[in-house]
Amino acid sequence: xxxxxxxxxxxxxxxxxxxxxxxxxxxxxxxxxxxxxxxxxxxxxxxxxxxxxxxxxxxxxxxxxxxxxxxxxxxxxxxxxxxxxxxxxxxxxxxxxxxxxxxxxxxxxxxxxxxxxxxxxxxxxxxxxxxxxxxxxxxxxxxxxxxxxxxxxxxxxxxxxxxxxxxxxxxxxxxxxxxxxxxxxxxxxxxxxxxxxxxxxxxxxxxxxxxxxxxxxxxxxxxxxxxxxxxxxxxxxxxxxxxxxxxxxxxxxxxxxxxxxxxxxxxxxxxxxxxxxxxxxxxxxxxxxxxxxxxxxxxxxxxxxxxxxxxxxxxxxxxxxxxxxxxxxxxxxxxxxxxxxxxxxxxxxxxxxxxxxxxxxxxxxxxxxxxxxxxxxxxxxxxxxxxxxxxxxxxxxxxxxxxxxxxxxxxxxxxxxxxxxxxxxxxxxxxxxxxxxxxxxxxxxxxxxxxxxxxxxxxxxxxxxxxxxxxxx
Ligand code: GLN
Numbered sequence: 062x063x064x065x066x067x068x069x070x071x072x073x074x075x076x077x078x079x080x081x082x083x084x085x086x087x088x089x090x091x092x093x094x095x096x097x098x099x100x101x102x103x104x105x106x107x108x109x110x111x112x113x114x115x116x117x118x119x120x121x122x123x124x125x126x127x128x129x130x131x132x133x134x135x136x137x138x139x140x141x142x143x144x145x146x147x148x149x150x151x152x153x154x155x156x157x158x159x160x161x162x163x164x165x166x167x168x169x170x171x172x173x174x175x176x177x178x179x180x181x182x183x184x185x186x187x188x189x190x191x192x193x194x195x196x197x198x199x200x201x202x203x204x205x206x207x208x209x210x211x212x213x214x215x216x217x218x219x220x221x222x223x224x225x226x227x228x229x230x231x232x233x234x235x236x237x238x239x240x241x242x243x244x245x246x247x248x249x250x251x252x253x254x255x256x257x258x259x260x261x262x263x264x265x266x267x268x269x270x271x272x273x274x275x276x277x278x279x280x281x282x283x284x285x286x287x288x289x290x291x292x293x294x295x296x297x298x299x300x301x302x303x304x305x306x307x308x309x310x311x312x313x314x315x316x317x318x319x320x321x322x323x324x325x326x327x328x329x330x331x332x333x334x335x336x337x338x339x340x341x342x343x344x345x346x347x348x349x350x351x352x353x354x355x356x357x358x359x360x361x362x363x364x365x366x367x368x369x370x371x372x373x374x375x376x377x378x379x380x381x382x383x384x385x386x387x388x389x390x391x392x393x394x395x396x397x398x399x400x401x402x403x404x405x406x407x408x409x410x411x412x413x414x415x416x417x418x419x420x421x422x423x424x425x426x427x428x429x430x431x432x433x434x435x436x437x438x439x440x441x442x443x444x445x446x447x448x449x450x451x452x453x454x455x456x457x458x459x460x461x462x463x464x465x466x467x468x469x470x471x472x473x474x475x476x477x478x479x480x481x482x483x484x485x486x487x488x489x490x491x492x493x494x495x496x497x498x499x500x501x502x503x504x505x506x507x508x509x510x511x512x513x514x515x516x517x518x519x520x521x522x523x524x525x526x527x528x529x530x531x532x533x534x
Contacts, residue, residue, distance in 0.1 A: 062088040064225055066278035068134045068285060071228065075133045076125065082114035082133050082177070089135050089179055092226045099202045099224065101217040103140055104148060105180040110135070113177050120175075129175030130289065134282075136171070137182045137221045137230045139214075142273070143262035144168050144178060151187045151264045152196035155410030156390040165262025166297065167231065167273045167290040174289055182221050185214035186412045187381065188233055188266045191241060191481050192474065193217055195414045200471050203246060205510055209468040212242030218276045219246035229286060230276045235267045236369055237463075237488025239274030240500035244463035244513025247502045249534075251275045251283040251527075254520050255495030256301040258287070259294035265380040267373035268299075270492040280531040283499070284308035287523060306524050314528040317351045320516075321456040324356040326487060332465045335506045340462045343503050343514050347533070354460065357452055361445045362486070368445070369489045370482055371425050371438035377415075378422025384410065417478065446494045453496070453519040458529065461487040463500040463513035487515060497523045501534045 062080070065071045074080045090107055121128055138144060141151045143161035150156040164172065172178075185195040193201040193216025203211040204224045211220045215232025219242035222230050232239040234252035243250025252274040260271055275286045288309050293302040326332070327340055344354045386392040386406025393405035411419070425434035452459060466484055474481040491498035497520075500513040518526035 065228055067281045068131065068228065069281060071133045075121065082117045083111065085133060085135060086110045086114040086177060086179065089226050092224060093180065096204065096224045096226065099204055099207060099220055100199055101182050101201050101220040101224070101226065102137070102180045103150075103152070103183050103198050106147070106178060110177050110179045117175060117177070129173065130285065131171060131174040131176040133177075134229065135177045135179050135227045137180050137218065137227045138168065138178060139184050139218050139230070139232045140181050141184060141188055141233055141264040142168055142231055143264070144181075147181065149181070149264065150197070150390070152184050152198055153186045153410065153412065153415065154197045154391055155384045155407070157410075159390045161262070163262060165273075166259035166294045168262065170289050171286070179227050182230060183217035184232075185216070186415050187264065187377070188214040188235055188238055189377070189414050189418055190214050191237070191484055192471070193242070194471065194475055195412055197412065202471065203468050203510075205247065205468070208470055209510065210245070210471050212245035212464075212468060214238040215274070215276065216242045216245075219243050219248055219250065222246070222248045222276050222278060228277070229282050232274050232276050233263055234272050234274040234492065235270045235373060236492050237485050239276060240463050240488050240498060240513070240515055241485070243276055243500045244502070244515075245468040245511065247511030249277050249280060249283060249502070250500040250513070251277075251287070252491060252498050253287055253291065253523055254301070254497045255492070256299050257497070257521070257523065258290045259297040259300045261294055261296035267376040268380060269376060270373055272492075280527055280534065281309065281312060284312060284527045284531075287527075301521070303521060308524055308527055311524050312528050312531040314525070314532040317353065318347075318457045318529055319455070320347065320352060320354045320458045320460050321357040321452050322354065322460045323359040323362060325359060325362050326461050329362075329465075331483070331486070332462065333467060333506070336462050336465065336467065336512055339504050339512050340514060344460070357456070359448065359452070361441070361448060364441050365445060365489050365493060366482055366486055368438040368441040369485070369493060370421070371434050372442060374418040374422035375426050375435050376422070378419045378426065381411075381415070381419055386410070414478065442493050445490065449490065449494045449496065450519065457518065457525065459517045461515045461517075463487060463515040467506045467508065467510040467512060491517050496520055497526050499526060499530050501530055
């Protein structure tokens with residue numbers, strides 16, 4: 062079986078009779094089996110995928126024009142996305158045994174286009190983390206070096222694409238969770254504008270930050286998935302009602318782009334030397350192709366991480382209050398009264414990092430500290446947003462490394478959350494501002510690990526961002 066890197070390739074071969082959906086599914090299932098030790102999948106929908114493949118092969122035979130736009134496209138989904146009749150746990154004990162009563166709007170729209178969902182993949186608990194280690198299922202490993210993390214929180218989505226167990230994987234991105242694992246695993250990770258895709262059926266972490274994103278091997282696939290999932294939805298009042306462009310049909314970029322980068326980011330202290338060199342090499346290549354790349358001043362870089370962690374933990378503490386031992390999943394069997402049901406179920410059900418964030422979020426929202434932390438962080442968010450939008454008024458894109466450091470050893474930062482939080486410095490800005498961003502692979506670190514570069518564009522400029530990305534990778 063060739064390694065397919067786009068839906069176009071798969072569909073050409075299916076339509077030419079070179080392969081069948083059933084063979085494709087068998088191949089991916091064998092890949093999942095062969096790479097089990099990386100711990101990417103928490104559940105495999107083998108029989109269901111086989112049945113669907115069989116039905117699709119039949120559909121193609123009977124009427125080739127009746128097949129959907131994702132015909133033959135096999136995907137995996139992060140364990141925070143609801144898929145009707147299937148378990149969803151956010152990699153947490155607290156949702157043990159919980160089954161989705163409905164599908165996320167994004168998933169529903171993909172299914173209508175004949176996508177095949179092959180399984181549910183691991184992540185950090187409630188999408189909180191940068192390594193895929195904070196999971197009740199244990200850590201997922203990076204296929205480039207299994208002693209290293211794949212990034213997080215959509216780490217297993219990146220691995221699933223990296224090891225060719227599916228064509229595309231759906232992740233979610235609150236502060237970099239699609240882009241950073243994509244960079245760590247050498248695949249493409251794309252996060253749309255906040256509100257471009259409905260959040261209905263996405264288990265909430267930070268509701269003013271969360272967005273579904275796509276991990277793939279080609280920009281083409283990211284564009285088609287966005288086109289299908291985006292757009293208004295009566296179940297999410299925050300989703301944009303703007304018309305959805307045909308992203309997949311406008312992937313050529315024939316102009317010269319004007320790109321900004323922050324000197325404080327690329328020449329800052331915390332950045333790995335190889336990543337710095339690769340990023341500057343990439344900038345040189347862009348200049349050679351006639352694009353303008355200039356350094357601009359961005360004075361708020363140091364404030365991004367503290368503000369992000371105040372705001373997202375505040376939102377998380379509120380969102381996660383619904384897991385009370387009554388309505389969903391785990392209930393403590395030792396509880397003797399209602400107070401104990403709440404306390405013991407939550408104590409037993411949530412992992413360390415989630416508890417840390419619920420406590421931090423409750424603290425920053427408390428009466429005595431609200432003004433000192435929460436409202437101040439909101440003001441910082443406004444400043445960061447205004448300055449970023451101002452820069453994007455003069456430039457097409459902002460360019461940054463996706464991560465200041467390459468994938469690290471499993472276990473290395475688990476007891477040092479602040480250092481781990483700081484590693485999110487380059488990805489969080491796009492979520493603070495709500496703009497689209499993409500991570501593209503640009504080569505390898507001298508230690509052999511993949512490295513990614515990130516491009517951000519103005520709100521709802523996905524078409525431009527995807528077309529440019531397609532032209533340079
Ligand atoms: N690493 C970041 C965090 O832990 C981002 C997570 C995400 O985007 N879901 O919050």
